[in-house]
Each structure stands twice: as structure tokens, then as C-alpha cells.
Amino acid sequence: MKPRTTTNLDVFVMFGSILITELMLVVAMALRERFSIWVPLEPGANYIPVVLYPLVALIWFAMQFIFSTPRLVRDGQLIDGLWRLVAAVLLASLTFAGALFLSFRQISRLYFVYFVLLDLAALLLFYGAMRLIVRHRGGRGQAHSRILIAGTGRNGLRLAQALMRQWNGAAPVVGFLGTEPAMVGHDLERWPVLGTLDDADSVIEHYAIDEIIITLPLEAHPQTVLLVRQLQTKPVHIRLVPDFLDFAVMRASVNYIEGLPIVGLRVPAISDKARIMKRLFDIALSALLLLLLSPFLLLIAWLIRRDSPGPALYRAERVGENGRLFQMYKFRTMVQDADQRWEEVAFRSADGKLHFKFADDPRITRVGRWLRRTSLDELPQLMNVLRGDMSLVGPRPELPMVVREEYEPWQWSRFTVPQGMTGWWQINRRGFEHQHLCTADDLYYIQNYSLLLDMRILLRTLLVVLSGQGAF
Numbered sequence: 001m002k003p004r005t006t007t008n009l010d011v012f013v014m015f016g017s018i019l020i021t022e023l024m025l026v027v028a029m030a031l032r033e034r035f036s037i038w039v040p041l042e043p044g045a046n047y048i049p050v051v052l053y054p055l056v057a058l059i060w061f062a063m064q065f066i067f068s069t070p071r072l073v074r075d076g077q078l079i080d081g082l083w084r085l086v087a088a089v090l091l092a093s094l095t096f097a098g099a100l101f102l103s104f105r106q107i108s109r110l111y112f113v114y115f116v117l118l119d120l121a122a123l124l125l126f127y128g129a130m131r132l133i134v135r136h137r138g139g140r141g142q143a144h145s146r147i148l149i150a151g152t153g154r155n156g157l158r159l160a161q162a163l164m165r166q167w168n169g170a171a172p173v174v175g176f177l178g179t180e181p182a183m184v185g186h187d188l189e190r191w192p193v194l195g196t197l198d199d200a201d202s203v204i205e206h207y208a209i210d211e212i213i214i215t216l217p218l219e220a221h222p223q224t225v226l227l228v229r230q231l232q233t234k235p236v237h238i239r240l241v242p243d244f245l246d247f248a249v250m251r252a253s254v255n256y257i258e259g260l261p262i263v264g265l266r267v268p269a270i271s272d273k274a275r276i277m278k279r280l281f282d283i284a285l286s287a288l289l290l291l292l293l294s295p296f297l298l299l300i301a302w303l304i305r306r307d308s309p310g311p312a313l314y315r316a317e318r319v320g321e322n323g324r325l326f327q328m329y330k331f332r333t334m335v336q337d338a339d340q341r342w343e344e345v346a347f348r349s350a351d352g353k354l355h356f357k358f359a360d361d362p363r364i365t366r367v368g369r370w371l372r373r374t375s376l377d378e379l380p381q382l383m384n385v386l387r388g389d390m391s392l393v394g395p396r397p398e399l400p401m402v403v404r405e406e407y408e409p410w411q412w413s414r415f416t417v418p419q420g421m422t423g424w425w426q427i428n429r430r431g432f433e434h435q436h437l438c439t440a441d442d443l444y445y446i447q448n449y450s451l452l453l454d455m456r457i458l459l460r461t462l463l464v465v466l467s468g469q470g471a472f
């Protein structure tokens with residue numbers, strides 16, 4: 001998005017949300033007068049002190065500024081950012097409650113509850129509406145920057161696809177710059193290769209590019225330096241996606257000493273405190289779910305036994321944290337001798353990749369197909385979570401054979417944390433690629449781990465499962 005347009009939009013969203021909040025002060029009072037759940041308002045008690053209006057405006061402005069909520073309408077996926085808006089409103093409400101306690105104790109508590117609920121609902125609708133408007137304008141090329149990607153390798157294509165997913169097809173990627181002249185004029189999936197790196201100046205001018213993102217490989221470092229120097233005189237934003245696959249499991253920290261950047265790399269291990277919190281969260285939630293779902297689990301087991309001969313539970317060896325093998329539980333969704341018939345469906349494609357998971361697998365039973373479509377076959381893994389073999393959230397446990405034959409050394413990094421029932425890959429590309437081909441998604445989770453991220457992934461997992469996306 002163009003800088004001036006971005007700033008104007010952020011200012012509009014900020015002040016629009018504050019105006020809505022001020023309006024909710026009035027609407028909440030009208031609602032309090034009309035619907036008195038406890039004690040009716042006394043005559044004259046519907047007065048809102050004038051000083052509350054600037055006080056609310058100041059508090060709500062500060063919290064939205066701190067949480068950067070205006071960015072929700074233009075960046076990333078809305079479901080991933082809603083927590084910032086909710087957190088900003090709740091923290092602002094708590095601050096407002098403290099101010100009322102210290103100064104205006106005569107204000108009705110029910111009025112305060114009405115105000116908070118109305119404000120949260122109104123702001124969610126406002127941000128959602130603004131998000132739709134921005135996306136609609138972005139589809140016509142009016143709201144976003146025009147992005148050029150320098151580099152036609154895997155990272156460049158992944159970046160273009162990621163932008164597409166984030167903006168539901170409205171990503172403003174104009175095309176690519178390549179390193180080979182032979183690629184110019186050809187398409188990389190849906191995007192054209194507009195020129196080589198030497199053509200950067202003319203391509204930027206001809207296509208009115210606002211932002212260029214460099215995704216060149218590590219061995220092209222000299223070309224990257226030359227390109228950055230070449231673009232210094234151009235009115236474009238320059239961003240860089242480093243190709244450090246060997247350091248993919250490391251989290252970088254940058255410090256400056258007299259202007260000299262010093263980059264520190266460290267293996268991202270979950271701290272002891274974070275691990276304790278994660279384990280306590282896993283135990284509490286898995287035990288609660290097993291208790292609540294036990295009648296339903298017994299019903300599913302009975303349906304499986306009636307549908308086909310064999311046990312209701314399927315046990316399979318999987319690779320867990322630090323490469324430790326364990327027995328993972330699932331509801332059986334295939335015929336009893338499915339493991340012996342594995343060669344019927346497994347094959348290697350022309351590029352050497354192993355494929356063995358298909359929607360039309362003939363080994364899947366009638367009940368099993370329904371269980372897979374609804375992901376209910378995964379529920380017995382709650383026992384693995386309770387035992388400590390797995391976590392609720394983390395990279396998916398892998399087949400030992402796939403690890404031995406398919407994994408590259410850098411992909412072993414996904415086993416540095418507890419393996420999970422669901423994870424970052426499942427909520428973004430569920431069913432579209434095999435998990436060992438999506439190690440970058442697992443590395444993102446490892447590098448950005450937090451208990452809050454686990455909760456967000458669990459919430460999005462529910463939405464993905466209910467939609468049936470990629471399930472077979």
C-alpha cells in the first residue's frame with residue numbers, strides 16, 4: 001500500500017473507531033434507561049459527565065496505538081489479528097473502569113457493561129467492514145502497493161502465494177525479476193517474469209512499482225548488493241527475504257554498536273517456564289476434553305466396530321520430540337490389513353517425491369471416510385497428549401520411514417519441540433501438501449512460539465475443521 005494512502009487509512013480507522021466508541025457512550029446510556037435489569041435509573045442519573053468523552057477518547061486512542069489495531073484492515077489475516085482488537089478494547093475498558101472508580105463512582109455499573117459490550121461489537125463490525133472495503137479496492141489495484149519480486153526461486157514463489165492467501169487473491173504482485181534472460185516473458189504460475197535484474201529500473205518505471213521484495217538465494221549475494229545499490233535512487237520500498245535455510249531454525253537478534261549491526265543467531269528452544277506452561281495447558285485441556293467427550297468417543301468406537309472387522313483404535317509408530325519413537329493413537333479409518341496394502345497406493349512422482357495420502361484411497365472404510373472428513377479420527381491423540389508423548393499444538397508426528405528416506409538434515413529441526421495434534425501447517429495448508437514438504441511452516445511456529453500462538457492455532461483449527469478444508 002502506498003505510504004500516504006496507508007497513513008491516511010490508519011488515521012481514518014483510528015479516529016473512526018474513536019467516534020464509534022464515543023457514540024456507544026450515548027447508546028449505552030439509552031439502553032441502560034430502557035433495559036434496567038436490576039435497579040431502574042433514578043431521575044437525572046442518565047447524565048454522562050462531559051469529561052468522560054475526552055477521557056474515553058484518550059484511553060481508546062492510546063490502546064489502539066499500542067496494539068496497532070488500524071493495521072488489521074490492511075495487513076495479514078483478520079482472524080489472526082482480531083485478538084489485538086479485543087485485547088485493546090478490554091484493556092481500555094479496564095483502564096476506564098479504574099478511572100470511574102477513582103472519580104465517578106455514581107456511574108451505573110450496568111451502564112459500563114452495556115458500553116463495553118456495545119463498543120466491542122461495534123468496533124468488530126467497523127473493522128470487518130473496513131477490511132472488506134480495503135480488499136474490494138485492492139482487487140481493483142487502488143488500495144495496495146504494486147509489488148515486484150526479485151528472484152524466481154522457491155522463496156519468491158512462496159512469497160507470492162503467501163500474499164495471495166493473505167488477501168484472498170487480491171495480492172498486488174505485478175510480477176518477477178529473474179536472473180536468467182531465458183525466463184523473461186514466461187509465467188511463474190500466474191505471474192509473469194517481467195525482466196532480469198538488470199532491467200529493474202525500467203520495469204519499476206513502466207509498471208509503477210511501489211515496493212520490491214528481494215528473494216535471491218544466498219549464493220547470489222553480490223547480485224543482491226548491486227541491486228540494492230541500484231535501487232537507492234528509485235522511489236520504491238526495498239525489502240529482503242534472506243535465504244538462510246541452513247539457519248532456518250535460528251532466531252535472529254540484531255544489536256547495534258555505533259551503527260554497526262551485529263546479528264546473533266541461536267537455536268530457538270522453548271524456555272523452561274514456557275515448557276511448563278505448555279505442559280500444564282496440555283494436561284488441563286486434554287483431560288477436560290477426554291472427560292467431556294468420553295460418551296461420544298465410545299459411540300465412534302462402536303460405529304467403527306460395526307462397520308468393519310478389527311479394533312476401533314489404530315496404533316502406529318511415529319517420530320516425536322528429539323526423534324523419540326512412540327505409539328500414536330487414532331480411530332481406525334481403514335481396513336484391518338491396510339498397512340500390508342500400502343504399496344497399492346504409494347508411489348514416487350517424476351521429481352522423486354513420495355506420495356501416499358489420497359482422498360480416494362481404496363483402503364478407507366465407510367465410517368473412516370466420515371471420520372477423516374470431520375477429523376474425528378484424531379481425537380484419541382488426546383491420550384497421547386495426556387501421557388506427554390504429544391502436545392495439543394506443534395509439528396505433526398511423522399512416519400519413521402518418511403523421516404529416514406525423505407528428510408533433509410535441516411528438516412530435522414521440526415523435532416526440536418513436542419509434536420502436536422494440530423499446528424501452523426494444518427491451519428494454512430491442510431491436505432494440500434504432505435507435512436514433510438511444509439517444514440518451513442513448522443519452523444515459523446518454532447521461531448514464534450508462545451502460549452497465545454497455541455491458543456490462536458487451536459481456535460483456527462476449529463474453523464478449518466468445521467469448513468472441511470483439505471480433509472480426506
